[in-house]
Amino acid sequence: MKIAVLPGDGIGPEIISEAVKVLNALGPKFELETAPVGGAAYDVAGHPLPPATLELAKNADAILFGAVGDWKYDTLARELRPEQAILGLRKHLELFANFRPAICYDELTAASSLKAEIVGGLDILIIRELNGDIYFGQPRGIRASELPLFKGAREGFDMMHYCEPEVERIGRVAFEAARKRSKKVCSVDKANVLETSQLWREVMIRVGKDYPDVELSHMYVDNAAMQLVKAPKAFDVVVTGNLFGDILSDEAAMLTGSIGMLPSASLDKNNKGLYEPSHGSAPDIAGKGIANPLATVLSAAMMLRYSLGLPEQADRIEAAVQKVLTQGLRTADIFTAGTTKVSTIQMGDAVVAALSQ
Numbered sequence: 001m002k003i004a005v006l007p008g009d010g011i012g013p014e015i016i017s018e019a020v021k022v023l024n025a026l027g028p029k030f031e032l033e034t035a036p037v038g039g040a041a042y043d044v045a046g047h048p049l050p051p052a053t054l055e056l057a058k059n060a061d062a063i064l065f066g067a068v069g070d071w072k073y074d075t076l077a078r079e080l081r082p083e084q085a086i087l088g089l090r091k092h093l094e095l096f097a098n099f100r101p102a103i104c105y106d107e108l109t110a111a112s113s114l115k116a117e118i119v120g121g122l123d124i125l126i127i128r129e130l131n132g133d134i135y136f137g138q139p140r141g142i143r144a145s146e147l148p149l150f151k152g153a154r155e156g157f158d159m160m161h162y163c164e165p166e167v168e169r170i171g172r173v174a175f176e177a178a179r180k181r182s183k184k185v186c187s188v189d190k191a192n193v194l195e196t197s198q199l200w201r202e203v204m205i206r207v208g209k210d211y212p213d214v215e216l217s218h219m220y221v222d223n224a225a226m227q228l229v230k231a232p233k234a235f236d237v238v239v240t241g242n243l244f245g246d247i248l249s250d251e252a253a254m255l256t257g258s259i260g261m262l263p264s265a266s267l268d269k270n271n272k273g274l275y276e277p278s279h280g281s282a283p284d285i286a287g288k289g290i291a292n293p294l295a296t297v298l299s300a301a302m303m304l305r306y307s308l309g310l311p312e313q314a315d316r317i318e319a320a321v322q323k324v325l326t327q328g329l330r331t332a333d334i335f336t337a338g339t340t341k342v343s344t345i346q347m348g349d350a351v352v353a354a355l356s357q
């Protein structure tokens with residue numbers, strides 16, 4: 001089984017090293033091939049997603065991705081920015097279905113910024129559409145305005161856009177996922193204002209008729225943002241577009257204690273996938289050895305389950321993560337009084353040790 005390993009920038013290489021360490025300790029032999037991506041690729045090849053990296057990703061059975069981006073690339077032309085690498089991979093490989101499970105481990109309720117009774121036992125699944133919306137819509141750009149009131153002033157514009165089949169396919173993914181959980185889907189949109197969302201809602205209702213056993217509800221995104229911190233356990237599967245899903249999943253991350261705990265899977269229609277933590281490259285803590293590698297380790301577990309057909313190995317990793325948390329080991333982002341602070345590498349080592357305990 002061939003895994004493309006793309007560490008990227010910032011904390012990317014630090015957290016990927018720990019996930020690779022865990023994969024190598026499992027038993028099954030994986031063929032791991034590493035390639036530069038993001039700013040690291042721009043530095044060596046002049047492009048954030050060089051053809052060789054894209055080829056490797058296309059030909060692998062799965063992709064393990066760290067994170068891309070750094071402030072030092074912020075002045076580059078948009079097409080050369082590191083973020084284009086992850087957007088490009090998602091688009092080229094048609095990874096349209098992004099699974100972001102937000103689970104609050106009992107041991108981490110104190111690490112959440114919310115009260116324990118609000119987040120204790122939380123287990124929700126955000127399903128974010130990943131190939132459309134305002135992130136990919138055309139036209140977009142910055143130009144001189146033609147608006148009478150602002151004529152000649154610079155204006156920025158991005159097209160929010162969804163085609164009916166795009167909404168339908170992510171809707172089906174969400175309903176199927178809900179069937180394996182508590183049979184509830186909440187579709188989040190802004191249908192009171194946006195045409196795109198009106199279409200989104202109409203399609204969700206139509207697709208929902210094929211899943212009479214699943215309860216479909218709808219919520220405007222502003223209310224969803226509020227309900228996520230008010231009563232997050234009222235949700236089960238949340239399905240939403242690219243932009244709203246990006247924002248809501250970072251919000252949900254804090255319910256679990258830290259964004260360093262939130263893994264993700266980005267899947268195509270055949271369950272080929274890219275696996276990455278939900279967070280970014282965290283340049284503010286890069287190189288300090290304090291990043292939490294667990295979101296990446298848990299993403300590797302999702303990879304074994306969804307793309308590589310090794311659910312028992314995925315279970316082993318998840319059980320090992322549970323064990324290190326029970327042992328009281330915490331990176332700085334989830335540290336609370338009475339627990340033991342460990343580095344990125346120590347956390348990875350502890351997960352490896354827990355695999356055989």
Ligand SMILES: NC(=O)C1=CN([C@@H]2O[C@H](COP(=O)(O)OP(=O)(O)OC[C@H]3O[C@@H](n4cnc5c(N)ncnc54)[C@H](O)[C@@H]3O)[C@@H](O)[C@H]2O)C=CC1
Binds near residue numbers: 015070086279282
């Ligand atoms: N998929 C990707 O590669 C993504 C890349 N980015 C890029 O990452 C860069 C930084 O973006 P930000 O908005 O700061 O988001 P970020 O997610 O990188 O960081 C936000 C905050 O969370 C903390 N954090 C993130 N991951 C952590 C971890 N594993 N352990 C402990 N703390 C962690 C950071 O230190 C920071 O304070 C930007 O260039 C952005 O474009 C952002 C999101 C996704």
Ligand SMILES: CC(C)CC(=O)C(=O)O
Binds near residue numbers: 083087246278279
């Ligand atoms: C860096 C962006 C392209 C995406 C992002 O923030 C995310 O996927 O969570």
Ligand SMILES: [Mg+2]
Binds near residue numbers: 246247250278
């Ligand atoms: Mg994001």
